[in-house]
Amino acid sequence: MKLKKTILLIVSVVFLLGCIRSYAQVLTPNFSVVNAGDTLSYCAPHLINFQNLSKLTDSAGKPITSDSIVSLTWMPGDGNSITKSATNKTLAFNYLTNNTYDVSLTVQTAKGLKATITKKGYVKIIGPTVSFKIISDSFGFAPLKVSFQVNFDKNFRNGVFNFIDCRDSNGCVPPVSIITGNNNTLTFSYSLPGTYHPFITVTDTFRDGAGHPLPPCSLDWPPSNLSAGVQVPTILVKQGATGIENFKLKDFTKSYINASGRLQIHLSQNFGQVNIQLFDVAGRSVGSAIIPTGENDFSMDLASIHSGILLVRMQSANEVYTTRLFKN
Numbered sequence: 001m002k003l004k005k006t007i008l009l010i011v012s013v014v015f016l017l018g019c020i021r022s023y024a025q026v027l028t029p030n031f032s033v034v035n036a037g038d039t040l041s042y043c044a045p046h047l048i049n050f051q052n053l054s055k056l057t058d059s060a061g062k063p064i065t066s067d068s069i070v071s072l073t074w075m076p077g078d079g080n081s082i083t084k085s086a087t088n089k090t091l092a093f094n095y096l097t098n099n100t101y102d103v104s105l106t107v108q109t110a111k112g113l114k115a116t117i118t119k120k121g122y123v124k125i126i127g128p129t130v131s132f133k134i135i136s137d138s139f140g141f142a143p144l145k146v147s148f149q150v151n152f153d154k155n156f157r158n159g160v161f162n163f164i165d166c167r168d169s170n171g172c173v174p175p176v177s178i179i180t181g182n183n184n185t186l187t188f189s190y191s192l193p194g195t196y197h198p199f200i201t202v203t204d205t206f207r208d209g210a211g212h213p214l215p216p217c218s219l220d221w222p223p224s225n226l227s228a229g230v231q232v233p234t235i236l237v238k239q240g241a242t243g244i245e246n247f248k249l250k251d252f253t254k255s256y257i258n259a260s261g262r263l264q265i266h267l268s269q270n271f272g273q274v275n276i277q278l279f280d281v282a283g284r285s286v287g288s289a290i291i292p293t294g295e296n297d298f299s300m301d302l303a304s305i306h307s308g309i310l311l312v313r314m315q316s317a318n319e320v321y322t323t324r325l326f327k328n
Contacts, residue, residue, distance in 0.1 A: 043219040075103065102122065273316070
């Protein structure tokens, strides 16, 4: 029994510093971010590239050839566990929510040696959590007055509330500034029938741990990657004067921007002529087109339009529908 215990101790001894020594082999796990300062960000989503810096050496610190690191298991801190071959020395991970994250890396060799390193609070997404809720009726006849309650947990430099009301070809209603430091109640009257998805955009600047300024960051709510069970706030406005209650343009329209940067619109019903108007997030017109009567598919090159949020306004004879897309 004593001999067996001695062999086990020789085979694997775990040290307090996170290294494992076996048969004069020392396995030292380590990692860092590829870009300095990436561990601190203002808002999510935030993509971070990690790189493996683990080493396998002899007791003198020299590399060995009798064994090798074969697998890396990354734990970014949000509950995910990602195992990759050691030939893939980097990991690109997208953090979706504001939080402080403990990041861990487990490395394993071909002979079964395994060691883990954990860096507490390594990633910090420090920006505000911004949202709003509709505190009045969101469905009714035009003109429909709607009230919004804006909430946030941290101050920010600039914020705007976009009602996405593109009343005519001259442009959309300009966004309304949000005053930081207190919660805001906003009221807006929708005068045209249609379906509306308002949103908030906040921007801010911040500094890294050394006090150096970092690029400004913006945060939208609702985000494009809503969590399960979270619904996009929707406003439905009917035109009571004429009794027109046609919302089929919303229900039978599919719009998106493809990988080539072209706007694609598919109408699964015939709505007659549909006028297309494009606006940037500030409400400025950046393009227009017409889908003729009888045509169901439309494509438009967006190469001349800057990246960012794009409001697409579609108007048939009976209604207006505005949707929000993002152009890379």
